[in-house]
Amino acid sequence: MALKDCYNFNDFRNLAKKKLPSPIFHYIDGGADDETTLKRNTEAFNQCDLVPNILANVGKPDLSTTIFGKKIDMPIFLSPCAMQRLYHHDGDKASARAAEKFGTFYSMSTMANNTIEEISNISGGPKLFQLYVHKDQSITDDLIDRCKRSGFNGMCLTVDTLVAGNRERDHRTGFTTPPKLTLQSLMSFASHPSWVFNYLTHGKFKLANVASKTDKGTNIAKSVIEYINEQYDPSMNWKDAEYCVKKWNGPFALKGVMSVDDAKRAIDIGCTAIMISNHGGRQLDGSRSPFDQIKAISDAVGDKLEIILDGGVRRGTHVLKALAAGAKACSFGKIFLFSLAAGGQQGVEHLLRNMHDEINRNMVLMGCKNLKELNSSKLIYRN
Amino acid sequence: MNLKDCHNFSDFRKLAQKRLPSPIFHYIDGAADDEVTYARNTSAFDDVDLVPNVLRGVEEVDLSTTIFGKKLDLPFYLSPTALQRLFHYDGERAVGKAAKKFNTMFGVSALATVSVEEISSMIDTPKMFQFYFHKDRGLNDSCLERAKAANFDVMALTVDTITGGNRERDLRTGFTSPPKLTLASLYSFATKPMWGINYLTKGKFELPHLQDFVKEGTDVNSSIGNYFSTMLDQSMNWKDAENLCSKWGGHFALKGIMSVEDAKRAVDIGCTGIMVSNHGGRQLDGSRAPFDQLAEIVDAVGDKLDVICEGGIHRGTHMLKALSLGAKACSGGRLYLYALAAGGQAGVERALEKYKAELVRDMKLMGCTKISDLNRSNLRFRK
Numbered sequence: 064m065a066l067k068d069c070y071n072f073n074d075f076r077n078l079a080k081k082k083l084p085s086p087i088f089h090y091i092d093g094g095a096d097d098e099t100t101l102k103r104n105t106e107a108f109n110q111c112d113l114v115p116n117i118l119a120n121v122g123k124p125d126l127s128t129t130i131f132g133k134k135i136d137m138p139i140f141l142s143p144c145a146m147q148r149l150y151h152h153d154g155d156k157a158s159a160r161a162a163e164k165f166g167t168f169y170s171m172s173t174m175a176n177n178t179i180e181e182i183s184n185i186s187g188g189p190k191l192f193q194l195y196v197h198k199d200q201s202i203t204d205d206l207i208d209r210c211k212r213s214g215f216n217g218m219c220l221t222v223d224t225l226v227a228g229n230r231e232r233d234h235r236t237g238f239t240t241p242p243k244l245t246l247q248s249l250m251s252f253a254s255h256p257s258w259v260f261n262y263l264t265h266g267k268f269k270l271a272n273v274a275s276k277t278d279k280g281t282n283i284a285k286s287v288i289e290y291i292n293e294q295y296d297p298s299m300n301w302k303d304a305e306y307c308v309k310k311w312n313g314p315f316a317l318k319g320v321m322s323v324d325d326a327k328r329a330i331d332i333g334c335t336a337i338m339i340s341n342h343g344g345r346q347l348d349g350s351r352s353p354f355d356q357i358k359a360i361s362d363a364v365g366d367k368l369e370i371i372l373d374g375g376v377r378r379g380t381h382v383l384k385a386l387a388a389g390a391k392a393c394s395f396g397k398i399f400l401f402s403l404a405a406g407g408q409q410g411v412e413h414l415l416r417n418m419h420d421e422i423n424r425n426m427v428l429m430g431c432k433n434l435k436e437l438n439s440s441k442l443i444y445r446n
Numbered sequence: 447m448n449l450k451d452c453h454n455f456s457d458f459r460k461l462a463q464k465r466l467p468s469p470i471f472h473y474i475d476g477a478a479d480d481e482v483t484y485a486r487n488t489s490a491f492d493d494v495d496l497v498p499n500v501l502r503g504v505e506e507v508d509l510s511t512t513i514f515g516k517k518l519d520l521p522f523y524l525s526p527t528a529l530q531r532l533f534h535y536d537g538e539r540a541v542g543k544a545a546k547k548f549n550t551m552f553g554v555s556a557l558a559t560v561s562v563e564e565i566s567s568m569i570d571t572p573k574m575f576q577f578y579f580h581k582d583r584g585l586n587d588s589c590l591e592r593a594k595a596a597n598f599d600v601m602a603l604t605v606d607t608i609t610g611g612n613r614e615r616d617l618r619t620g621f622t623s624p625p626k627l628t629l630a631s632l633y634s635f636a637t638k639p640m641w642g643i644n645y646l647t648k649g650k651f652e653l654p655h656l657q658d659f660v661k662e663g664t665d666v667n668s669s670i671g672n673y674f675s676t677m678l679d680q681s682m683n684w685k686d687a688e689n690l691c692s693k694w695g696g697h698f699a700l701k702g703i704m705s706v707e708d709a710k711r712a713v714d715i716g717c718t719g720i721m722v723s724n725h726g727g728r729q730l731d732g733s734r735a736p737f738d739q740l741a742e743i744v745d746a747v748g749d750k751l752d753v754i755c756e757g758g759i760h761r762g763t764h765m766l767k768a769l770s771l772g773a774k775a776c777s778g779g780r781l782y783l784y785a786l787a788a789g790g791q792a793g794v795e796r797a798l799e800k801y802k803a804e805l806v807r808d809m810k811l812m813g814c815t816k817i818s819d820l821n822r823s824n825l826r827f828r829k
Contacts, residue, residue: 070614071479109482112734114705117605120683378479380732421479427609427680428730443734446493446829 066406066413072377072398075414079150079404084258085251086236087149091400093232094344100352101344104375107354108384111444119430126422128434130369130392131217131314131336133189136166137419138434139382141411142343142373142396143193143219143318145174150404152265155182157403161411163188165419170219170394171272173206174290178271183213191217193318194307195224195291196299202276207310209272218311219338220304223319227291228346305332316371319346321356326364336391337364340373343396354385358439361389379421386434387442449789449796455760455781458797462533462787467641468634469619470532473670474783476615477727483735484727487758490735491767494827499813507809508816509802513752513775514600514697514719516572519549520802521817522765522776524794525721525756526553526576526602528670531560533787535648538565540791541782546571548798553602553777556589557670561654566596574600576701578607578674579682579690585659590694592655601694602721603687606702608680610671611729688715701756702729704739709747719752719774726757726779737768741822744772762804766812770820 069075080088094101126137141162148154155169155177162169163186170191171182182190192210197203210218232238237248252259262268270290296303308315316336317329329337339353339360353374361370372385373394382393402414431437452458463471477484511521524545531537538560545552546569553574554565562575575593580586593601615621620631635642645651660677679686691698699719700712712720722736722743736757744753755768756777765776785797814820 068618070612070617108732109486112483112486112738113730113732114734114739115606115730116705117608117700117703117708118682118684118687118711120681121608122681378731380479380730384732421612424609424612425730425732428606428611428733430608443738445738446827 066410069402069405069410069413070417072401075398075401075405075410078406079401082255082258083150083404084248084255086233086238086248087258088404089232089236090230090238091150091397091404093230094348095228095230095346096348098344098348100341100348100350103352104341104344104354105377105381107352107375108378108381110355111384111442113380113383113387113429114441114443115428116430116441119432121427121430121432124423124426124431125433126419126426128392130371131168131189131191131316133168133216135168135189135392137422138386138390138392139376139415139418139422140168140189140191140392140394141170141399142394143170143172143191143221144396144400145172146176146268146270147172147400147403148176148265148268149262150400151407151410152261153407156185157408158399158411159186159188159190161408161415162186164412165415167415168216168394171215173272174270176268176271179206179209179213179215181271183215189217190215191219194218194220195294196220196296196303196307197273197294198296199276199294202273202294203307204310205276206272207307211311211313217314217316217336218307219316219318219336220307221318221342222299222304223321223340223342223346224291224295225297225299228342228348230345301328301332308333316369318373320360321351321353323359323363326360326368330364330367334368336369336371338371338373338394339390343374354381354388357385357388357390365389379418379423379425382418382422383425383429383437384442387437387439389439449793452785452788452793452796453800455784458784458788458793459780461789462784465638465641466533466787467631467638469616469621469631470641471787472615472619473613473621474533474780474787476613477731478611478613478729479731481727481731483724483731483733484758486735487724487727487737488760488764490737490758491761491764494767494825496763496766496770496808496812497824497826498811499824502813502815504810504813504815506815507806509805509809511775511817513551513754514572514574514699516551516599518551518572518775520798521769521805522759522778522781522801523551523572523574524553524782525777525779526555526558526574527779527783528555528557529559530555530783530786531651532645533783534790534793535644536790537786539568541786541794542569543791544782544794544798545569547795548802550798551600551777554598556655557653557673558655559652562592562596562598566598572600573598574602574699576602576604577690578604578677579679579686580659580677581679582659582677585656586690588658589655590690594694594696600697600699600719601690602699602701602719603690604701604725605682605687606704606723606725606729607674607678608682610674611725612731613671613728616671684711684715691716699752699754703743704734704736706742706746709743709753713747713750717751719754720747721754721756721777722773723754723756737764737771740768740771740773748772762801762808765801765805766808766820767825769817770822770824772822
């Protein structure tokens with residue numbers, strides 16, 4: 064199996080599974096507890112149907128949309144994801160270059176392995192930074208200042224990780240601290256020698272953006288879970304979020320909003336966008352899926368801020384449904400990380416091309432000339 | 447397994463799978479993207495239940511219905527489907543003769559492998575020609591004129607193939623252009639020698655309605671998706687449909703209508719019928735199922751033109767449900783294509799016999815003696 068055989072989510076996932084040591088694959092692939100929410104995130108799209116219009120003379124549909132003050136060429140972008148160096152030795156550089164090529168946002172996680180400055184030097188494309196509020200406020204301030212200096216376009220504050228979710232696959236595979244090198248995980252690393260070789264020969268793994276402030280997380284043996292629980296401030300509240308909005312003073316989103324009430328409060332503190340997300344089903348299992356919740360949120364606040372749907376998106380038609388329900392754009396993590404693992408920058412480009420072609424084809428089949436024409440009249444919910 | 451062991455849709459499907467090289471089987475069997483819509487087309491029927499009436503005296507059941515001014519002995523007909531000689535060497539000849547025997551409508555595709563003239567000389571029962579709007583206007587005119595000269599009763603313009611659907615099974619099996627003769631597909635052709643011998647010895651494979659105009663498509667190796675995307679006129683609009691309708695000057699239908707709004711416009715431009723259809727789930731995945739959408743459309747236009755429910759029908763009871771909602775007739779492609787592959791004319795006849803027997807039995811069990819006895823009081827929707 065090669066990159067050219069990858070047509071959809073499952074193909075990228077299968078190829079990533081072949082290339083990655085299993086603890087790392089399962090860190091991407093897994094969700095919290097029983098992974099009920101992880102499954103629902105995608106299944107939710109099948110509870111409603113698109114209704115196409117015919118004879119519409121669509122021509123070449125316009126797929127562009129504007130988020131965080133930037134016009135992008137298609138209504139999808141790469142969600143911020145931690146530690147991309149684990150999935151491919153080019154890590155964030157590969158993702159940022161691929162996103163720029165397709166005229167859309169690359170997003171950088173606080174826990175990226177490249178610095179804000181490094182990425183800003185290699186990519187002139189639209190960039191979003193994902194922020195965690197640290198217990199040590201100087202870390203948070205430093206991140207915001209550096210993003211501003213480096214020309215990032217938007218900032219999003221993750222609000223659904225006050226405490227780390229229960230990712231049981233990680234317990235089992237030993238993607239935890241201290242690393243439980245079970246016989247199985249040792250075998251898995253040993254049987255993926257090219258991953259290990261690239262990992263060891265392409266520069267040291269570190270959480271580049273916070274490395275100067277803390278030595279936590281600079282060792283792969285430190286689990287993400289522990290980092291989250293040690294470094295992030297669980298007392299974070301609306302005041303803290305408002306502080307970040309003011310300090311950033313530009314397009315700002317809360318990432319992980321799920322309730323209508325919270326969406327309204329996001330407007331009050333000055334957010335220009337929200338990302339409806341349950342962290343890809345990796346935090347609170349049994350929580351509602353973004354697509355199930357989007358209509359209520361869009362009805363309440365859709366005219367006052369940009370709604371981004373994050374979670375469960377695997378197909379062009381999923382994007383169309385989200386937009387018809389009120390999203391301005393969709394973002395995704397898993398499918399993009401699989402494509403990164405499958406083929407680095409080329410893999411991500413292959414994915415973005417597939418998604419672009421799917422969205423384009425489906426817009427034509429829907430009889431829609433531009434994304435504005437995708438409104439609630441094109442969507443029927445089953446009982 | 448043999449023809450006499452085929453009692454229902456899935457039996458014919460299994461036998462077809464045994465007889466056909468796998469790329470050809472999967473071309474029939476597959477659909478777009480994740481095949482969600484394809485599955486829903488059939489499962490939609492299970493969300494509603496039939497409510498029978500008893501003690502009605504049902505020894506004689508009349509299954510006849512009148513569509514497009516023609517009386518058919520059955521309330522369903524054979525949808526136009528492309529490339530039938532790939533499925534059995536007799537192709538349209540087999541299907542046409544079977545349709546004649548049961549006095550139902552035979553739909554002939556623009557991509558048929560037997561000419562309208564030959565079919566017309568062979569059967570005098572009702573015939574529908576399915577038309578694609580090509581960029582080449584000379585080809586369009588030629589199709590209309592030949593169908594008219596050959597005494598076809600109905601012209602159906604397909605409107606849901608403005609671009610090719612994403613049929614991933616075809617991408618994998620190599621049912622595409624240029625032919626990807628993978629090891630697996632070579633093996634598959636080699637292990638079905640009867641198909642190969644018949645294909646090579648029973649006359650040249652042709653697309654008689656296109657071949658004077660184009661090279662594409664007359665070679666079996668050219669993919670259908672490619673044909674849709676490159677040869678059909680994507681700028682096709684309501685004016686074009688109206689012109690074709692008046693040029694034809696007889697019974698005219700739009701095939702692939704899904705929205706109420708479009709159904710109303712079909713009335714305005716002079717159509718006498720519409721097929722509520724999503725092309726068997728082969729075009730826009732995630733789009734609504736015909737049965738889910740039927741009631742709304744019948745309510746809006748059912749008194750002004752013939753509404754046909756096309757797609758997902760596997761059983762006599764599915765037809766009863768659609769007819770109860772107000773469809774004038776049902777139609778299907780896979781409904782008879784598996785049977786064609788399984789046994790040529792004898793196969794299609796056996797399938798029609800089975801569906802007819804089911805309809806007669808189910809009508810009696812419902813307490814109905816004629817199609818017009820079926821109405822919505824027979825149905826209860828589950829919530």
